[in-house]
Amino acid sequence: xxxxxLAAFMAAAVLAVTPAAYAQGEPADLAAFHEACAGxxxxxxxxxxxxxxxxxxxxxxxxxxxxGFKDMPxxxxxxxxxxxxxxxxxELHAAHGSYExxxxxxxxxxxxxxxxxxxxxxxxxxxxxxxxxxxAPAEPTPAPAQ
Numbered sequence: 001x002x003x004x005x006l007a008a009f010m011a012a013a014v015l016a017v018t019p020a021a022y023a024q025g026e027p028a029d030l031a032a033f034h035e036a037c038a039g040x041x042x043x044x045x046x047x048x049x050x051x052x053x054x055x056x057x058x059x060x061x062x063x064x065x066x067x068g069f070k071d072m073p074x075x076x077x078x079x080x081x082x083x084x085x086x087x088x089x090x091e092l093h094a095a096h097g098s099y100e101x102x103x104x105x106x107x108x109x110x111x112x113x114x115x116x117x118x119x120x121x122x123x124x125x126x127x128x129x130x131x132x133x134x135x136a137p138a139e140p141t142p143a144p145a146q
Contacts, residue, residue: 027070027071028069028070028071028072028073028074028076028077029074029077030066030069030070030077032077032078032081033065033066033069033077033078033080033081033084034062034066035081036081036082036084036085037058037061037062037065037066037081037084038055038058038059038062039084039085040058040084040085041054041055041057041058043084043086044058044061044084044110045057045058045061045123048123049123049124052122056122057119057122057123060116060118060119060122061113061114061119064109064112064113064116064118064119065109065110065113068109068112068113069106069109072102072105075096076096076102076105079092079093079096079099079102080102080106
């Protein structure tokens with residue numbers, strides 16, 4: 001094999017491997033997404049049980065979402081952050097080019113995160129909520145009529 005042919009073969013081999021290297025490249029910067037996630041309790045949780053601080057649920061939920069989205073392209077993570085901030089528009093979604101795929105992935109990750117034991121335990125209403133006034137005695141159960 002001549003040197004020019006060998007050089008061309010080597011160059012082609014390097015170029016063939018390069019896209020895979022870029023696909024595995026740097027993980028997405030999730031700082032803006034995480035901030036948007038922490039600031040979107042109504043969007044992500046809706047109504048929470050009375051007396052529950054949404055931040056206690058958002059902490060494990062957003063951490064789970066970070067993990068689920070860390071390997072996504074930065075443009076995908078950025079558009080999801082825009083959605084959480086209420087800035088996602090039809091025009092922005094159309095300009096993204098593959099928003100439907102991003103939305104499907106986000107839905108799958110979000111559902112998986114909702115199903116984690118940490119998040120499920122925090123979203124469940126307490127079985128025996130404390131009395132409104134802890135100093136007030138509990139009302140006795142009336143005796144059955146005889």
